[in-house]
Amino acid sequence: MSNDTALVLFSGGQDSATCLAWALTRYRQVETIGFAYGQRHAVEMTVRAPVRAGVAALNPAWEQRLGADHVIDLSVLGEVAESSLTRDVEIAFAESGLPNSFVPGRNLAFLTFAAMLAYRRGARHIVGGMCETDFSGYPDCRDDSVKAMQLALNIGMDRQFVLHTPLMWRSKAETWRLAQSLGDEALVELIRTETHTCYLGERGALHEWGHGCGTCPACRLRAAGYAEFRAAA
Numbered sequence: 001m002s003n004d005t006a007l008v009l010f011s012g013g014q015d016s017a018t019c020l021a022w023a024l025t026r027y028r029q030v031e032t033i034g035f036a037y038g039q040r041h042a043v044e045m046t047v048r049a050p051v052r053a054g055v056a057a058l059n060p061a062w063e064q065r066l067g068a069d070h071v072i073d074l075s076v077l078g079e080v081a082e083s084s085l086t087r088d089v090e091i092a093f094a095e096s097g098l099p100n101s102f103v104p105g106r107n108l109a110f111l112t113f114a115a116m117l118a119y120r121r122g123a124r125h126i127v128g129g130m131c132e133t134d135f136s137g138y139p140d141c142r143d144d145s146v147k148a149m150q151l152a153l154n155i156g157m158d159r160q161f162v163l164h165t166p167l168m169w170r171s172k173a174e175t176w177r178l179a180q181s182l183g184d185e186a187l188v189e190l191i192r193t194e195t196h197t198c199y200l201g202e203r204g205a206l207h208e209w210g211h212g213c214g215t216c217p218a219c220r221l222r223a224a225g226y227a228e229f230r231a232a233a
Contacts, residue, residue: 006026006124009127013197015167018167021055022127022166023164036072037077107128127163127164193206197210210222
């Protein structure tokens with residue numbers, strides 16, 4: 001295993017683009033992994049390549065460090081899960097108190113498959129955009145979940161993976177601020193105009209904070225975070 005190699009869970013959204021830049025500042029070799037799981041906002045899969053290339057182009061060192069991209073077909077997850085992210089139903093809260101956009105086990109599956117790939121590629125570091133501050137109520141975004149997965153993966157694969165979550169304790173405004181510190185306004189603008197976060201898969205018009213429907217939970221978080229970020233500038 002190489003201590004200089006990282007694998008980034010990269011969806012093409014704001015958080016994963018910020019995590020990609022974060023990893024590119026720290027590791028000699030960085031690869032990315034994405035998952036097609038039947039998500040209704042599958043447009044995120046079409047923006048991944050342009051966003052990846054755009055991030056790399058911001059810094060010659062980043063361009064040299066960015067390696068292969070891997071896309072894993074997890075369509076079975078969309079078939080099994082009952083979620084408004086994998087079904088054409090209204091986004092709302094379920095009887096359990098969790099948002100019905102929660103895909104049970106999604107991040108656990110993502111981390112498992114990422115570790116399987118990292119095992120083959122010899123990467124020690126795995127980077128994800130899970131966040132407990134603005135986590136939309138998803139229990140598998142919590143710090144305890146990620147730490148438990150790191151322990152399970154290391155025991156089950158006899159490796160010493162390190163799972164990094166640089167956004168875990170950051171608000172959306174602080175995530176925008178982190179992007180600015182990593183790649184200046186050029187990275188902020190790339191994330192604003194090119195990434196995709198909207199749960200409904202709406203690209204449409206470019207808002208001040210980026211593309212999206214403007215009403216789903218993901219859009220509201222992103223818009224509010226951007227407004228707070230700019231207000232504090």
